[in-house]
Amino acid sequence: MASQGVHADPVAIMHESGESTEGSVAPASAGGVKIGQEGVGADAPLPPGGAPVAELPAYAQIFQLAFQAQAQAQAKLLAQAQAPTPSPAPVVPTIDRNYERIRKMGAIEFEGTLDPEVSERWWEKVEDVMNLVGCTPENRLKYIVSLFVGNALIWWRSLKRAYEQKEITWAEFQIEFDDKYRPKMYRDKKRMEFLNLMQGDEQTVAEYELHFAALAKYDPEAIATQEDRCYRFE
Template identity: 25%
Template sequence: MAGETGKESTSRVTEEMKATISEEVGKTLEASLPQFIDRLQTTLLAVIEMNEKKNAGKSKACPYNKFMACKPPLYHGEVDPIVCQRWISDIEGVFERTHCDETDFVAYGTGQLRGQAKDWWDNLKKEQGIEATRIMTWEEFKTPFLRHHSPKAVINRIKEEFIQLRHNGESIEKITGIFLDKIRFCDELVQTEEQKIYYYYNMPSAKYREFMTPSKYGHLTEIVNAAREREIELKKQIERGERRVFDKNPIPVKKQKLNEAPKKGVDKGGIPPCKICGKNHKGECYFKNKPCPTCGKVGHVVANSPGKVSVCYKCYKSGHKKSECPELEGTKDTTDTKPDAQKARARSFNMTAAEAKTEPDVVSEFQHEFYLIRVQIDLLYHIDLFNTLHSR
């Protein structure tokens, strides 16, 4: 009995000790709990701040709507190295501004392909597989993209155009833009600033180059600004009337011959043809009060004279022209029946005075004298007309 009583007392003491210890520990924890929470919170904030500092230099994730808010450019599949590489540069600029993840470059970039470019991308996905294109990096995408849309043959043509680039009437701003677009593909030709200045100097026309010295420029911008200043000065000279404006593709004007009669109904500079001489001129006509050598009357020239006598150069008779000569009426039928006959070569014959009297085809003395008078009249008219034109 005594042993059992000892065990009970021992267990009772143990329970009392446990309760006392629990009570004291509870009081201690309750008193130190705010301090513990503060230390825990300080530790967590320190860990978060440390992680933020470690990830400060890394790119942040960018959702697709944030990427589209920057209005990335579209590409329609032009096989043009200038357009193609400009799109690559612009889309990479959007990636940088939006802190886009590198794993999203291909997915976001290919979403801006349209037309033939979209067809090319769909065909590439079929060739390489959807899984392969899904894990494709941006550099892996650019290799086949540039090979298709920026071929070497087109780049070589751009290099040839760059060497032969000349000023053809465009503004300095436009020609400078073309120069900068093409120079990106000529790294092996243009490696220094001096070479850039040399090629740019050979581009403008002589009216620009005569005021520019390549050796005094140290940067491309300096010679470009000099060309701009010269262009402004040329425009001012044109406005002041000190320089003529030359057309880029002037229409050639056919000069009228000295003795050529003017075409009827055609005005020259808005001036109607003169009713007396038929020419297009201003002021009073020179032939207005000058008598006609044929009829002696004024108000017309020899060509418009009512008393003008037509002389046939076939039979040398007056009253008709050679085309209306009755002697040719019989020969017209024979010539029409032989359209393919070759024309006879011209020949000359020498005749004596006795043979001329008996020959019926020889012109009579009267007709010969009349013909000489006619020739002299025409000659005087042309001489007078020639002197009149030169005196003006």
């Protein structure tokens, strides 16, 4: 019997029994993985998904990269949502050079007058200039009004108030201007002058033709056909 407190050496016991420590295999661990000289055995259990344990770090790396990409995308969307909306570029107003052009071509300011012939000469000059510039009917009104000063400008402002919120058309403005500065009485007088026009003994054909053309606008129906015009020159 061994003395109390003395333990037997297990390695010595194995040598005495003739067993070698080399190549010995330890019992299976609680997890079922056999530990031997080669480490993890070939029949080690697979993790969920079928990948060996040794490949788990690669999967973890893929998951990490995917997570980072998603986080970056979310951060980008958040930054875009929080970014201030850029202010629209300022609109540079277009400068209408025709206001300056019609003045350079001879259209003068109109102060208003009680003499219909003065008003008529001014109107005809302005219309000739606007025809050369190529003004549309919509633009004629604003160009003519831009020439108004003094009493003419006061009249125009009063006319706008009379129309209230309604836009005045070019045709309406022509009628209003005629009623104010070329009244019906004046136009009727000129019409009768045209109808009674005859070439005098002291008047040349060229002078008569010029006078005829100046008055013909007051009664265009009287010379609507070529026959009518020839009759007036007999």
